[in-house]
Amino acid sequence: ETGVTQTPRHLVMGMTNKKSLKCEQHLGHNAMYWYKQSAKKPLELMFVYNFKEQTENNSVPSRFSPECPNSSHLFLHLHTLQPEDSALYLCASRHSGGTYNEQFFGPGTRLTVL
Amino acid sequence: QKEVEQNSGPLSVPEGAIASLNCTYSDRGSQSFFWYRQYSGKSPELIMFIYSNGDKEDGRFTAQLNKASQYVSLLIRDSQPSDSATYLCAVMGTGGFKTIFGAGTRLFVKA
Numbered sequence: 001e002t003g004v005t006q007t008p009r010h011l012v013m014g015m016t017n018k019k020s021l022k023c024e025q026h027l028g029h030n031a032m033y034w035y036k037q038s039a040k041k042p043l044e045l046m047f048v049y050n051f052k053e054q055t056e057n058n059s060v061p062s063r064f065s066p067e068c069p070n071s072s073h074l075f076l077h078l079h080t081l082q083p084e085d086s087a088l089y090l091c092a093s094r095h096s097g098g099t100y101n102e103q104f105f106g107p108g109t110r111l112t113v114l
Numbered sequence: 115q116k117e118v119e120q121n122s123g124p125l126s127v128p129e130g131a132i133a134s135l136n137c138t139y140s141d142r143g144s145q146s147f148f149w150y151r152q153y154s155g156k157s158p159e160l161i162m163f164i165y166s167n168g169d170k171e172d173g174r175f176t177a178q179l180n181k182a183s184q185y186v187s188l189l190i191r192d193s194q195p196s197d198s199a200t201y202l203c204a205v206m207g208t209g210g211f212k213t214i215f216g217a218g219t220r221l222f223v224k225a
């Protein structure tokens with residue numbers, strides 16, 4: 001599946017590092033999402049962007065900073081993370097024009113914070 | 115109360131049997147309901163969606179929706195070992211942008 005791509009696929013970082021996750025969608029969608037998936041927990045919605053505007057910030061700590069320069073690209077900037085932030089970070093996209101359109105997920109970035 | 119609840123399992127069924135996965139949700143105004151399959155180490159992939167009360171069939175999969183009971187289920191007929199995965203129930207609420215996921219039910223199909 002190449003509709004939604006994410007880089008890097010794996011990332012190991014120290015608590016003092018700064019890194020960024022990238023998501024790109026080639027589906028012509030106009031809504032993009034960041035989710036966090038920890039072991040044995042439900043997918044946690046972090047941020048929603050609709051037509052490049054942030055419409056949802058689900059009480060995410062400020063050490064996670066999203067950026068959406070256009071409808072096809074979404075970034076998640078990371079700084080001074082904690083070990084409990086280690087998780088799979090998933091990007092998704094969908095058409096926002098209809099109620100019924102499903103989300104398409106990227107392959108995810110497996111993040112480990114040491 | 116969790117917004118979307120699923121039995122975490124694992125649910126174990128023999129090959130060829132029917133697997134029944136259940137999900138309840140709390141937002142009575144929810145309009146769209148999705149079932150995703152997630153293999154270990156992979157991202158979720160959509161297998162079924164349903165919007166209206168009743169049954170919807172697609173191959174070996176049948177989704178069932180009962181809005182009055184706030185209940186949605188997924189039946190997998192003729193279960194195969196390749197169906198072994200975690201199945202996520204997802205509900206899109208009245209806002210239109212936010213999809214809430216359940217924690218998932220782990221299904222194991224024994225050969």
